[in-house]
Amino acid sequence: MTSSTLFSRLAAVALSLALFGCAPTTRTAHQEAQTFSAFVVLGENGVPMARVLTSAGQCPKLTLDGRDTPMHVRVGAQIIPQRPTRSAPEDSKPSDFPLLTCELAIPPHTMTAQVEGRTLPLPRAEIRRIVVIGDTGCRLKKSDHAFQSCNDPVQYPFARVAAAAAAWKPDLVIHVGDYLYRENACGADHPGCAGSPWGYGWDAWHEDFFTPAAPLLQAAPWVVVRGNHESCERAGQGWWRMMDPRPLAPGRDCNDAANDDIGDYSDPYAVPLGGDAQVIVLDTSNTAGKPIPEGDVRAAKYRDMYRKLDALSQQASYNIGVNHHPILGFETARDESGKVKVLTGNRGLQSVFGAINPLLLPPGVSVMLSGHVHAWQEVSYSTPHPTQFIAGFSGTQEDVVPLPASLPADATPAAGAVVEHHSSWVDAFGFMTMERSGASTWTVKVWDPDDRLVNTCHIDGRKSQCDLDLAK
Incomplete structure (x- = not known):
């Protein structure tokens, strides 16, 4: 790695941390170790749903206009047994989610929302500025012999795209689907993705989406669209745990392939x-x-x-x-x-x-x-x-x-x-x-x-x- 490349990566990380509200001057080390992401997705009729992903033993409180309100557990930590996927069994593995997904619907007319020192973006009465992105993950797909250089911010520039889009100061972000592409282990002869997490668990979601998207998640509420890479045979488990704004209905978690006719729609x-x-x-x-x-x-x-x-x-x-x-x-x-x-x-x-x-x-x-x-x-x-x-x-x-x-x-x-x-x-x-x-x-x-x-x-x-x- 050249010194200029290293400097660029460090600068991008610093910008993301500053924009996402993760700097140590605003959050304690204890909070930093517990909360992985805090963001807002818009659901039916535009209801803003606050989401927090945390390794803490319980959900945090959401401060709405100065009043603390407990968040609810959407789904708890879990290692999900390996299920049939789009990949061969030897190229698949169980999905590990060592974290709580916490949520709370934000009431109408709320002026401010904060969680653990982070201010959450709330929807405006009239949306005038929209960012549209899509197909953001880094492709690691053995069957296609496709191993994108996830470690190279030029060949995999989503972090740069997210930071630039956040700087545009949108009122709303629309993601048109396909968040997770790190499906299989990086090939041994592809140094550009060496060490990348893979599969459909939290480590792959964290690296492929939540880390690079951090400044944009802080910039505005999101409308999230489900792509084919979030079908049940792929990253549907993470989609239903963390992304979809609606309640998690029984059988709609993509954990059991027998329920895919529910979970895929x-x-x-x-x-x-x-x-x-x-x-x-x-x-x-x-x-x-x-x-x-x-x-x-x-x-x-x-x-x-x-x-x-x-x-x-x-x-x-x-x-x-x-x-x-x-x-x-x-x-x-x-x-x-x-x-x-x-x-x-x-x-x-x-x-x-x-x-x-x-x-x-x-x-x-x-x-x-x-x-x-x-x-x-x-x-x-x-x-x-x-x-x-x-x-x-x-x-x-x-x-x-x-x-x-x-x-x-x-x-x-x-x-x-x-x-x-x-x-x-x-x-x-x-x-x-x-x-x-x-x-x-x-x-x-x-x-x-x-x-x-x-x-x-x-x-x-x-x-x-x-x-x-x-x-x-």
Whole structure:
């Protein structure tokens, strides 16, 4: 390691500690040893849920407007026996969570919330500044021979992305899914990830998400979207223990594979943004890449999801849908000759939603925010489809087959969807911001990990256009 690299890492750690409120001048050594993370996630109807992850024997008190209120145990410390995962049994292990997850719903009109010397961010009445990130973990996947250099802040820059995004001072953070990628042990011939924790327990979650995300968790409340890497066969145990804002229902913890038809699905919910606008969160973590046949449990689950999405969208005049798998964006692959093919959006969701509505999404949905594709992308349509943004570019190894700079003339992500405007940024990392300028208008900007502006876009209703318009 060069001296300049070491200095950069130390500076990044110091910045994260300062922003997260972890400096020894503000918290005692005893508190530092006990509390790993304190943050706020927004749940149904925008209810802010305070979460604390701690190794203490009991939950701390939350100080709300000067009054102490005990927090409740969501789930206790546990070593979960090894279950079937997406990896071979010899590349899997039990999930160890040596900590309490504590929580408390913060009442409306609360002005201040503190826990163990940390001030928690509370939602504003009107959300005007949003950070969007996604696909943030460091990829360690034996079956794909993919071992990202997690120890290199250039090749794995999520900590830098999070610090830069926090400095933008958002009112809200939206993570579009895929938090944990350290699934298998680092290969012996890959020094860039040597010593990395792996699997689905706390050590991997701590290293892959909670440590690099620390300044951004302190900066604003979060809307958390579940990705395919948080399905029950992957990091679903940690998702339900620590991330999802709703109560932990029996059988929905992903601990027993026999209950995966419960644990892999959850209902949509809405988070108000103020000004008659809202975000609607969809859990599509277990969708398929191919059309879903009738009789598959997913067909019934996603039909029900569409109907509930439609009903929720009628609660506000402007709706932003958020899910992990893009329904109206592009993916890529190589054919047998090595030529890059531009593929459609998620065909599993399209097959179910399209059978209900050929336009795929309810008319009240104006914008979709997604991840999964490891690039940044914008697509707007001359047909009455919502604008699609993809922000799966915040840390995970970029796609091996990047999206072409210009789309083929006849490219479409879904039958009947006619592309009017398209922009993308591939093979690079960063974050996206949305700043409200009117009842249904937003300015979108794309930033790199060093806070340099890459692109600017404008949303008007369900239409969008970027300065770098590649559809022209």
